[in-house]
Amino acid sequence: MAERLVGKPAPDFTLETALGDGSDFGKVSLSDYKGKWLVLFFYPLDFTFVCPTEITAISDAAEQFKAVNAEILGVSVDSKHSHRAWINTPVDQNGLGKLNFPLGADITKSVARDYGILIEEEGIALRGLFIINPEGELQYQVVHHNNVGRSVEETYRVLEALQSGGLCPIGWKKGDKHLVAK
16 A cells, blocks of 8 residues: 655655756756745656646646746656757647746656656656645645546646635635634
């Protein structure tokens, strides 16, 4: 049985990255996000078919996330060079185009393994999405089959619900009332 991560300190990481504008490489660690919310998402591989639909949709919403003190980091088991090539490949040629966040290279697969989403026999990650609070505690995770893309709107809704600090019923949105414990 997989170890529970939600409610515990998020597994630490340091990753090389391809910058979202495709111009260069960088490095990022969990500690770089201290004081901010982090939406950390894993996808299986670069140059695939479902992944660009998710990655570009999240990129399009990046300013919305930044407005509520949240950063975004995408990760796969590909190299930083593959990430950069994919960012610099035109969208009409199965590329991503410029992104509003970096892509992390988990070439050793250690981060996907630490987050419990590595498919060992295939050497790729499941579609795992994690929301980590400013103190570094994992607050939310969703993991599902690689054939189905995730919802940016639901991720944002959950982030706002977590930030609200209250008891949020199904479908809760910012401005809705919280539940009152009786």
